[in-house]
Amino acid sequence: MPKIPGMFKGLGVTFNTLMKTATEGANTVQYPHEKEIPPTRARGVIALHEGNCTSCMLCVRSCPDWCIYIEAHKELAPPRRAGGAARKVNELDRFDIDYALCMYCGICVDVCPFDALFWSPEYEYSEPRIADLLHDKAKLGEWMETVPEAPELEVGADKKGKK
Amino acid sequence: MNSFALVSAELPYWSQSLLRVLGGLVAVLLPAGTVVYLFLFKMMSFMQSRLGPMEAGPYGSMQLLAEVAKWLQKEDVIPARADKFIFKIAPLVVLMSTFLLVAVVPFGPDAWFTNFEAGVFYMLAVSSVSVLGILMAGWASANKYSLLGGLRAAGQLIAYELPMVLAVVGVVIQAGTMNLQGIVVAQNAGSMFGWSGLGNPYFVTQFVGFVIFMIAVQAELTQTPFDMPIAESELVAGYMTEYSGFRFLIFFIGEFATAGVFAMIAAVLFLGGWAVPFSWFGWTDMDSIDNWMNVVGPLILFTKMLALVFIIMWVRFSSPRFREDQLQRFAWKVLIPISLANIMVTAVLKVAF
Numbered sequence: 148m149p150k151i152p153g154m155f156k157g158l159g160v161t162f163n164t165l166m167k168t169a170t171e172g173a174n175t176v177q178y179p180h181e182k183e184i185p186p187t188r189a190r191g192v193i194a195l196h197e198g199n200c201t202s203c204m205l206c207v208r209s210c211p212d213w214c215i216y217i218e219a220h221k222e223l224a225p226p227r228r229a230g231g232a233a234r235k236v237n238e239l240d241r242f243d244i245d246y247a248l249c250m251y252c253g254i255c256v257d258v259c260p261f262d263a264l265f266w267s268p269e270y271e272y273s274e275p276r277i278a279d280l281l282h283d284k285a286k287l288g289e290w291m292e293t294v295p296e297a298p299e300l301e302v303g304a305d306k307k308g309k310k
Numbered sequence: 311m312n313s314f315a316l317v318s319a320e321l322p323y324w325s326q327s328l329l330r331v332l333g334g335l336v337a338v339l340l341p342a343g344t345v346v347y348l349f350l351f352k353m354m355s356f357m358q359s360r361l362g363p364m365e366a367g368p369y370g371s372m373q374l375l376a377e378v379a380k381w382l383q384k385e386d387v388i389p390a391r392a393d394k395f396i397f398k399i400a401p402l403v404v405l406m407s408t409f410l411l412v413a414v415v416p417f418g419p420d421a422w423f424t425n426f427e428a429g430v431f432y433m434l435a436v437s438s439v440s441v442l443g444i445l446m447a448g449w450a451s452a453n454k455y456s457l458l459g460g461l462r463a464a465g466q467l468i469a470y471e472l473p474m475v476l477a478v479v480g481v482v483i484q485a486g487t488m489n490l491q492g493i494v495v496a497q498n499a500g501s502m503f504g505w506s507g508l509g510n511p512y513f514v515t516q517f518v519g520f521v522i523f524m525i526a527v528q529a530e531l532t533q534t535p536f537d538m539p540i541a542e543s544e545l546v547a548g549y550m551t552e553y554s555g556f557r558f559l560i561f562f563i564g565e566f567a568t569a570g571v572f573a574m575i576a577a578v579l580f581l582g583g584w585a586v587p588f589s590w591f592g593w594t595d596m597d598s599i600d601n602w603m604n605v606v607g608p609l610i611l612f613t614k615m616l617a618l619v620f621i622i623m624w625v626r627f628s629s630p631r632f633r634e635d636q637l638q639r640f641a642w643k644v645l646i647p648i649s650l651a652n653i654m655v656t657a658v659l660k661v662a663f
Contacts, residue, residue, distance in 0.1 A: 161627055164356070168356040173356075
């Protein structure tokens with residue numbers, strides 16, 4: 148059988164796509180009218196669990212485009228046991244992420260040693276004013292509600308290493 | 311008899327001219343709008359598995375008006391070192407060639423703008439006027455990309471003018487006339503081997519010529535396999551680089567109106583134009599055709615035009631671009647020899663039968 152020239156194959160591909168789109172609908176989603184549900188692990192927005200944050204600044208320092216701003220001060224907390232010395236804890240004054248700068252690399256989430264930052268699949272937070280893309284502590288905390296449950300560990304993954 | 315035979319008896323010359331101008335506007339802008347919406351917006355989207363414009367009007371049908379409004383309100387930028395007068399009139403020259411082209415297209419037995427005896431000759435001559443406009447645009451923009459694009463366009467359009475002319479010569483030999491109206495009649499009054507059920511549309515007997523003509527049209531329109539002059543990955547937008555707003559809109563209309571008009575001419579030359587095979591209604595020649603063909607004829611021609619533009623656009627959306635040397639080699643070494651052979655065979659067969 149002689150080889151079909153690539154040009155006619157190409158015409159066939161486009162024509163089949165045309166018929167498929169006309170009969171079964173397009174691959175695209177008509178966004179404002181219907182919403183695409185992103186995968187649960189999608190990198191939509193970064194949420195902050197404030198109670199876990201120790202303002203260690205690791206996320207600030209690891210951020211490639213310096214879009215995280217942390218200010219904190221030390222406070223004395225009551226001792227854990229009666230008679231002990233008062234503990235020093237870091238109290239967060241400010242935790243802002245500037246989503247106008249953020250490039251969604253997720254290094255801050257990876258680097259956080261206390262699980263204070265999480266990925267949420269939410270993506271609808273565009274703003275008319277660029278300054279409103281600076282999400283403060285309260286707003287980042289609200290995103291926590293949208294963070295999906297961590298998936299089940301694989302079998303055997305929770306075993307402590309032998310060493 | 312002319313295109314407004316019913317009214318021309320009472321109307322003075324100026325109103326006849328006005329009617330002709332309005333008719334010309336409709337005959338150029340209606341195909342252009344249809345081609346852009348139906349093919350450029352919708353068919354292209356569907357071939358890429360998306361829906362295209364959907365918000366402006368039902369199924370995005372008003373999108374074109376929105377685009378035109380957008381272009382009209384844009385600033386008309388003229389580069390400081392451009393040749394201002396030439397720069398300004400270049401798009402008009404391109405559009406003018408489209409209007410000149412539509413003047414010879416017959417839309418019905420009496421519905422035409424002019425009825426040249428040498429219609430084919432005129433058509434081939436004015437279709438090359440757009441090369442002038444493109445060269446003017448490329449040169450006057452004072453921009454290296456524009457100049458390269460303009461020169462490429464000139465080289466390409468001249469190279470593909472030849473196979474186009476030679477492909478049409480076959481039709482002219484077979485029809486025995488250069489009058490486009492006469493070619494329509496010859497096709498629909500004719501018969502294939504004594505069977506006149508379909509007339510004798512020349513895309514059957516002149517199939518080689520038809521294919522060459524469509525390839526040449528594709529190149530004349532600088533549609534994709536031959537869009538070297540506006541190759542966006544190397545020349546920004548070729549000769550259109552410096553144009554914005556209204557002047558870009560004119561280039562845009564010119565491109566797609568010319569696509570529509572060339573498809574109409576191809577339909578006239580190869581698919582039987584505005585007519586149905588005369589044997590269907592027992593007609594024999596021009597004088598026996600019923601008057602209602604003046605209304606139905608343009609619709610038939612429009613349908614045939616859409617079918618041909620579908621092919622042009624289909625190839626456009628499916629093909630990658632030729633390299634400059636491949637493009638020239640294809641015209642000079644493949645198309646021209648084939649069309650010359652086609653003319654020879656047609657002439658021999660014409661004499662033999």
